[in-house]
Amino acid sequence: MPRAKARKFYAVRVGRIPGLYHDWESAHEQINGFPGALHRAFKSEAEANAYLSSRPFNNAVIDMSFESDGESVIDLTTPSPARTQNSPYSREANESPQSRPPQGMTQPAHDYRGDIDSAAAAFSDPVPMPQEANNLDPPLSEQQRDVLRRCLAGDNIFFTGSAGTGKSVLLRALIRRLKKRQEVKVAVTASTGMAALNVGGCTLHSWAGIGLGTRPVDELIRFMNSFARTRWRSTDTLLVDEVSMLHGELIDKLDQIGRHFRDQRRPFGGIQIIFCGDFLQLPPVSKGSPVSYAFDSNAWDRLFPRANMVTLNSVFRQRDxxxxxxxxxxxxxxxxxxxxxxxxxxxxxxxxxxxxxxxxxxxxxxxxxxxxxxxxxxxxxxxxxxxxxxxxxxxxxxxxxxxxxFKPHRKGARWPDILVPPMTVSVEDANxxxxxxxxxxxxxxxxxxxxxxxxxxxxxxxxxxxxxxxxxxxxxxxxxxxxxxxxxxxxxxxxxxIMTSQRVLDWTQEMADDAEWDELFMASQVVLDYKYG
Known part of the structure; x- marks a missing residue:
């Protein structure tokens, strides 16, 4: 009889999210491609926690060396204040359940904030560690959780909402959940470089391998490199933030490229599409010609039936x-x-x-x-x-x-005491x-x-x-x-x-009217079912 495989505990001391993981896949996600990653596998949870306790988390105090005249270090001396009601995350916490660590990860048995405070004590103006440092995900509202569930179920979804309704919060939570699924290959993109930075992805143009995307579709396909072709064929889910800044013509070009490399009958060749953005915010850049929005594309209605377009309603950023x-x-x-x-x-x-x-x-x-x-x-x-x-x-x-x-420290190096984690931007291949x-x-x-x-x-x-x-x-x-x-x-x-696109207003009103009809139909259906059984 074959011997049962011994259980292992994976301790990530330095990585994207340090902590204790119960499976190698979750731990590998935190260290793969992370410079200076430190991790070990243990036979017992106690040994793993002891290893983690021997040094503080890297996401509070990080070291970087600079050439120095012995004069200074970088020190962020303004204390980070306790979170107030001005924070969208604390407000969401008042309205929805608290979040849990990602599946496969446990909270370490040791409180590392004490270690971090001790390390920071070497500086004259240490900044206290925020109490929320171990909260890995902000809590989501019921509407946000419903969108999350539908996306994880494989639906094509477009979600929108006014500024401060938690679109970015929901998108980041979704990205974390999708990337935990080892069998799903996810592409995280955005319409602009700044938006891509905010979600830890790349621009849609870069992922798609189309350069500026101004050429005809047949030329875009002909000149596309092999890496981009493989990405198109292997990607399961494509997320695009700030889709409101993309032209409708580009959406149709990408749809044709996806169907060329995959399935001719399905939008984008069958890749799950998740779009996020607010068309009443900044529009696509236009060079004199009338603006064509993403929802003007031929592919839009095939991607997103009315039930697959969701407007987030609760404003968390402002309370007044x-x-x-x-x-x-x-x-x-x-x-x-x-x-x-x-x-x-x-x-x-x-x-x-x-x-x-x-x-x-x-x-x-x-x-x-x-x-x-x-x-x-x-x-x-x-x-x-x-x-x-x-x-x-x-x-x-x-x-x-x-x-x-900058303040005096030891000669020969400058060590910054910074209360944010280092940010790693990676370029991945098709696998x-x-x-x-x-x-x-x-x-x-x-x-x-x-x-x-x-x-x-x-x-x-x-x-x-x-x-x-x-x-x-x-x-x-x-x-x-x-x-x-x-x-x-x-x-x-x-x-x-105050300038607003009438085209967007008309489309938004159509979407709202369709939603009202859907609600009326559902209410009528409930009454009929009750009356006639």
Whole structure:
């Protein structure tokens, strides 16, 4: 009789998500392609926990060396405050069940925050570890969980919603769940590089192997390299964030490419398609011709029957009902005199007594460059405000921008004490094996940012300059980055800056009308079933 295979416990000390795993597949996901990964297999859970306890998690304090004159280290000395009701994650926690660790992973028996605090004590201004550091997933609302279930069941789904309704939170939760399924090959993409960074993926153009995608379909296929061809043939699920910034013509080209390499009869050749975005935010870039939205494509209706298009309703980013109402009216271009007065009243300086400046948002890159150039001096650089991508907000309070400072340490090296994990961006082949990866501290200068790059961010303190607003949804995207009126300054507001696409409004209304008819039909069906059995 063959001997039963001994159970093993896999301890990941340094990896994407350090901890104890009960199966090799889950552990391998955390270390595959991660620079400097440390892990071991043990015969008992106690031995594995002892190994983990011998050194703190890497996701709180990371080491990077720099050439030094013996003068300084990088130290994020602004304490990360306790999470408040301004955080969409804490608000969701009040409205839905707490999240659990990923399947196959347990919470370590040892509290590593004490180790991290001890390591940080070597610095004069240590930053306390946030209490939520071990919460691996933010909790989801019931509507978000329903969308998650349908996606995991294999449905093609498009989900949308106004700013702050948790689209990015849901998308990240979905990505984590899908990537745990070893039998499913998932492609995580977005329409822009910044959006791809936020979800830990690549641009849709890069994944598809189509360059700019401007050539005819037959040429795109003919000049496509073998790696891209294999990706098309082997991918099971394709996720696209910010699909609202893609042209309808591109969607149809991708549909034809998918059917060419796979199944001619099914949209995208049978790949499961999950789209996320808000068409009332920033539109596709147009060079003079009328804008063609993704929902204008021939493939859209075949991909997404009405029941497969979901609008998230609960706003988590803002809690002020007056502000939420104003934002929704901005989104739909239905401003009233009261809304005008509210936005004009925000043209006043914000209180900077806490030492944190507001992030400046501009419509045009040249305005951002002007501000950054003005601030970029040796002295200002030492006090530079930086942005941490929103992806890390589920672990740390990333919206209280820290201040980068330099202070004396030991000669020969500079060791930064940084309260965010290093970010690894990987390029995978068709078999999801890492071909190349880059690990960096994800900091973006936050003196000024373009509105396009701010899409998806949540900002506690922001100054919006609408003087150069020129496109649909631009003013709405900028103002909706704020969590509340107290932390929002609006300059050069006039109602003419609120621009909304009538084409999108008409399509959105059609979608809402169809939903009402569906609800009415279902209610009537219930009555008939009850009456006639």
């Amino acid at each position: 009902s007056q502000f939420v109402e104003c934002l929704e009216c901005m989104r739909r271009g239905a401003m009233s005199a009261a809304h005008d007065d509210l936005l004009r009243s925000l043209d006043r300086p914000l209180d900077n007594s806490d030492g944190i400046r507001a992030v400046l948002l501009y419509s045009r890159r040249m305005d951002v460059d002007r501000i950054v150039t003005a601030f970029m001096t040796p002295d200002a650089a030492r006090e530079a405000h930086v942005v941490v991508p929103e992806e890390f907000d589920s672990v740390y309070d990333a919206r209280k921008w820290p201040v980068v400072r 999801q094996q890492v071909e190349a990866s880059r690990t960096q501290v994800p900091l973006i200068l936050a003196w000024a940012i373009t509105i396009h790059k701010s899409q998806g961010l949540t900002l506690d303190k922001v100054c919006v300059d609408l003087g150069g607003a020129f496109d649909f949804g631009q003013a709405y995207v900028a103002v909706s980055r704020a969590t509340g009126l107290d932390g929002l300054e609006v300059r050069q507001y006039t109602r003419s800056k």
